[in-house]
Amino acid sequence: MDEHHIIEISCEHVIQEISNYIDGEITPELRSRIEEHIRGCRHCAAVLDGTTNTLRLIADGRAFDGLFDLPPGFSERLRQRLATHPESA
């Protein structure tokens, strides 16, 4: 038997591990099995590429158009509240 033989895994198994694969949270052996599967499976390859692209978008500060930026005046209002908070004596 070929010592480099890689045991095949299902699409379902690959999809369940896609996120861990992207984060590097899997063993080298499972990584090899996933990569072997993806080379021959357009569906899983599309899911991997699409999910990776999604994460690129999410991580790009421009994509959410300031949705998570602090509202104007947030810090000043916070400082004022802290200054008058009883625990700030």
Place this chain on the structure above:
Amino acid sequence: MGLSHDDCMRTTATTPNQREADLIARIKAGERDLFYELIQPYQRTVYAAAFSVLGNASDAEDAAQEAFLKALTHLGQFRAEAKFSTWLVQITLNEARLRIRKDRKGLYSSIDEGGQDDDGEYFPIDYADWRDIPSETLQRKELKEALQRALASLKPIYREVLVLRDIEHLSISETATALDITEASVKTRLLRARLMMRDALAPGFDGSWSVGSPTYKKVRPF
């Protein structure tokens, strides 16, 4: 009152973690006016955590500010078993959830149901592969709106983990601590959240957001 010149000279020679621990010790000892310096780097993360639960800027600001006040009140209970920033996020998530339970009981029942749906399988939709994303595409109004819609469409348990992990870049361990769930649950929810975001965005990338076919293609060969 802020840090004195001597304090700054002393603290710049220490690591950020040591400087933070020093600040916490001084605040606990009575120098409460140093609290803003302690929390200043974490304002955005705390606000984002509140937003991930509440979904709008006004409520998120209220919850975030209240969380900072509670953190000041309860700083004496912080034992450095987790990072200070993670402890802050924990307080914020609790505060945000408390507001939902008080103000919108019934509308967000999934929050109270904890890990519901965690174990259910989710299989992504068969969209054709994406092309590379051109830089100018990121500026497209439709894309930004689609991203925000996709994020808003997630159930809170998925939106929270996505915001903490993929937008605020907490580690899996920190995310688990902040949400008071296991690392395995973080990974499960993150998988679901990422796939749902991908499914919400994928049609545009094969159609209206890029040059090419106006419709997306099925690629699954069976």
